[in-house]
Amino acid sequence: MYDIIIIGAGPAGMTAAIYARRASKSVLVLEAKGYGGQIINTPDIENYPVEAHISGFDFATKVYEQAKALGAEFVFEKAVDIKAEGDERIVTTTKGSYSAKAVIIATGSENRKLGVDNEDELVGRGVSYCATCDGNFFRKKKVAVVGGGNTALEDALYLADLADTVYLIHRRDEFRGDDATVSQLKQRENVKFVYNSTVTKLNAEKRLKSIEVTDKNTGETTTIEVNGLFVAVGRIPENQNFASVVELDRSGYAVSGENCRTKTAGVFVAGDNRIKDVRQLVTATADGAVSATEAIKYIGTLS
Numbered sequence: 001m002y003d004i005i006i007i008g009a010g011p012a013g014m015t016a017a018i019y020a021r022r023a024s025k026s027v028l029v030l031e032a033k034g035y036g037g038q039i040i041n042t043p044d045i046e047n048y049p050v051e052a053h054i055s056g057f058d059f060a061t062k063v064y065e066q067a068k069a070l071g072a073e074f075v076f077e078k079a080v081d082i083k084a085e086g087d088e089r090i091v092t093t094t095k096g097s098y099s100a101k102a103v104i105i106a107t108g109s110e111n112r113k114l115g116v117d118n119e120d121e122l123v124g125r126g127v128s129y130c131a132t133c134d135g136n137f138f139r140k141k142k143v144a145v146v147g148g149g150n151t152a153l154e155d156a157l158y159l160a161d162l163a164d165t166v167y168l169i170h171r172r173d174e175f176r177g178d179d180a181t182v183s184q185l186k187q188r189e190n191v192k193f194v195y196n197s198t199v200t201k202l203n204a205e206k207r208l209k210s211i212e213v214t215d216k217n218t219g220e221t222t223t224i225e226v227n228g229l230f231v232a233v234g235r236i237p238e239n240q241n242f243a244s245v246v247e248l249d250r251s252g253y254a255v256s257g258e259n260c261r262t263k264t265a266g267v268f269v270a271g272d273n274r275i276k277d278v279r280q281l282v283t284a285t286a287d288g289a290v291s292a293t294e295a296i297k298y299i300g301t302l303s
């Protein structure tokens, strides 16, 4: 039995692993995909202390190497269930099951889709959810970014350096993301702002050819020719498999206080998948520290 199983190898989970290992707890990190989580798609992190600029990939790799060097074990399997049996917390994955005294759920969130016809079929043929992964395919081409949060703004800025034209399509006329990034975008001649509009249709012949955009105020539709559409309309917390041990709010976020505790003793949540006001890299890593510290305290109460 491990002391602590951490589900999710994003910044929150890997920071929890670092704290738990430094307290000499045995740690298993379970991860469904690759290490890094959402931050791996961020081209340039400018708001994390110490490094003025670092790519999400480099950041995640450094944290992963730090956790590994401290002795955290990583297994790349998707966790699908948690059961609490006495003082044992049993995590089932798609391949087996593992038990621990405490579990930290740091699963983050997945991409929200636009919900228009053909969206899934056109992934890899013009539709993308990751500008840093796929932007290079659209050098000197026309692309659109949908969304008004920091992800959409940063994606648009990244693509503005590569693409011929970037249409930034937002359903309101005010952005949710940082003003500083909006100001940077306004200085780019190849960025065109399309406000109060939603993407209502994808037109394709094998690959995406154009998108239909509908103005929410006038109902007018416009066709914009683009080779690529980058969808950045937010994320959905990945807690569905753990609803039996963790209370979820209406949007699916795990209910917990700042101490990362949940309704089940010995089960903690950390990072973007829990209710919180500020979802940033720095708050995710902070949650990692808090959840591990709380888990260690909890283990200390077991006989």
Ligand code: NAP
Pocket: 042, 045, 046, 047, 112, 113, 114, 146, 147, 148, 149, 150, 151, 152, 154, 171, 172, 175, 176, 177, 198, 232, 233, 234, 235, 278, 279, 280, 281
């Ligand atoms: P977000 O902040 O939730 O923004 C999602 C955006 O998509 C909103 O502008 C929303 O519009 C729009 N939207 C939602 N559903 C839509 C739909 N069906 N059709 C069209 N538009 C839709 O998501 P995010 O940008 O992915 O950011 C997630 C969190 O990560 C945020 O807290 C963000 O600050 C953080 N983040 C931080 C950094 C950084 O620190 N460098 C980088 C990236 C992300 P409304 O505004 O009208 O609701």
